[in-house]
Amino acid sequence: MGALWDKIEWLYSLIALIPILPFAIVLFGYGAYIQNRKKALLLAMDVSNAFFILCVAALFNMLFDSNFGLYGILLVMILGGGLIGNAQFRKRGNVDVKRVFRAIWRMSFFAMTALYLVFMIILIGRVVFTVA
Structure with a gap:
């Protein structure tokens, strides 16, 4: 059981490190299955966004030496949702969550x-130019 968990953890780490991989896998895999590029693109965006959020949060934490990355992203998303919901309520009288x-x-x-x-x-530049 431990070896299986290690392989799953390794696979998730690889996918999270390069979030373009799940985007491409879903885009081409699901696109070939349903033959609708627009639906495949939207699903690929939805699936890979979770990986992008976690990766950007980790990069933010590494770049700025903090632990606020994920919380900051979620805060901005909640504030944006509130602003869009408020605009929708003012225009239509109700909110479609x-x-x-x-x-x-x-x-x-x-x-x-x-x-x-x-x-x-920025991080690659920091690594390349601070080695010397």
Whole structure:
């Protein structure tokens, strides 16, 4: 049982380290299965966003030497959901929580992708240029 758990942990670490992998796997695997690129792209975004959030939180913690990464991301997502929900309530008179959650989740995918690229470039540059 311990060896199986170690392999699962290793596989998750690999996927979490490179969150583009689950995106590509879901995009091409599910896309080949259902033959609908738009649905496959949306599902790939939804699945890989969880990995991007955890990876960006870890990169933030490493870059700024803190433990606030995941909490900061969740705080921004909750605040964004509140703002979108408030705008929706003012416009329509009610809040569709499912649509608000989906909007925040998809917007956070783009933000996490951009932050992942920026933090990786900074950390790789820090490693390369501080070795000398």
